[in-house]
Amino acid sequence: MLALAAFVILSIFLGVRIVPQSEKHVVERFGRLRAVLGPGINFIVPFLDKVAHKVSVLERQLPTSRQDAITADNVLVQVDTSVFYRVIEPERTVYRIRDIDAAIATTVAGIVRSQIGQMELDTVQSNRAGLIAHIRDNVANVVDDWGIEVTRAEILDVNLDEATRAAMLxxxxxxxxxxxxxxxxxxxxxxxxxxxxxxxxxxxxxxxxxxxxxxxxxxATTVIAEAIAKNGIEAAQYQVALKQVEALAQVAGGEGKQTVILPASAVEAFGEAFKLLKGRS
Incomplete structure (x- = not known):
């Protein structure tokens, strides 16, 4: 009885598998793939099935790597890259590739060198977003058979040698x-x-x-001409007398003290002007 109870307890212990939310378990039977267990309570056949691999499905980040590349205008640059990915099909990841991190790093290095070799240095510096998108798309196509998904690819820095840096400065x-x-x-x-x-x-x-x-x-000339035409010689004499009066007023109003001698003709002009003015009024 004790042996039977122990066997039942051991069978339950081996047949029930509780998988965390962040993992997937790969089950094998006699060395072959049997099933992939998702999060929660799962049941397997005791003594026949075993959990061969426990694979985390959390997003992972590769260590920052640096690749040397030569641009289309023959400038040597050092590119620091980082890649984020997660496993979505663990049965492919564990059976098709041995070291997934090293494989992704090698793939990224090759794609970076190939793409930068087709671009000039100014384009690499100014179009970093386009280069990142190209790297992400190409890496995603390559690693699709490995059961992973590339979520992000980043170019952290593009470094130049000292001679090129001095020339650019x-x-x-x-x-x-x-x-x-x-x-x-x-x-x-x-x-x-x-x-x-x-x-x-x-x-x-x-x-x-x-x-x-x-x-x-x-x-004014037109008005005077019309006045002369209407009033004859008197209008002309009146205008001449006014001009003489204005000229004498300007002479008398000058700065300093001076004596103004009026010729007899000027006095007569004043008289004529007054007479004409009186006659017009």
């Missing part, structure tokens, strides 16, 4: 100097254009003022 400084010269030249050009616009505007305003003055004088 010199080129960058030259480009900055060129841009500064172009900016200064454009500023000087703009200043000259603004000065020319200001001179043109001033000339236009002066011409406009002269045109208005000429139009005013022409209008």
């Amino acid at each position: 010199q080129q960058l400084n030259a480009e900055r100097a060129r841009r500064a010269q172009v900016t200064e030249a454009e500023g000087q050009k703009r200043a000259v254009e603004l000065a020319a616009d200001a001179d043109l505007y001033a000339a236009q305003q002066q011409a406009k003022a002269k045109r208005i003055t000429a139009e005013a004088e022409a209008f």
Whole structure:
């Protein structure tokens, strides 16, 4: 009885398998694949079936690796990459590949060298997102038979040798100097254009003022001519007398102390102006 009880307990212990959520168990019978157990309680045939492999299905990260590559313009670069993946079909992973991490790392290195060899250095630096997408897609196609899924591929850094770095720094400084010269030249050009616009505007305003003055004088001449045509010689004498009075007023209003001597004709002009003004009023 004790032996039978012990056999039953041992059979239950061997036949019941509890699989964690983060794992899948590969069951073999006589060395051949029998089943893949998912999370939860599972039952197998005691003494015939055994759990040969316990495979984690959590996402994994490969250690950061560095690959040397030569660009299309013959520049040696060192690319640091990292790959994230997870196992989705453990029966393929355990039976088709021995060292999955090393296999993925080798595949990534080959793809990185091949792709960078088709790109120039400037493209590698500026189009890193496109390079990452290309690496991820190509790695996913290669590792599909291994029962894994590549979730992410990252390019952490692209390093250059010292000579190339110094040459790029010199080129960058030259480009900055060129841009500064172009900016200064454009500023000087703009200043000259603004000065020319200001001179043109001033000339236009002066011409406009002269045109208005000429139009005013022409209008005054027309009015005087009409007055003379209507009133005869008296209107002409009146205008001449006014001009003489204005001229004498300007002479008398000058700075300093001076004595103004009026000729007899000027006195007569005043008298004539007053008479004409009185007559017009």
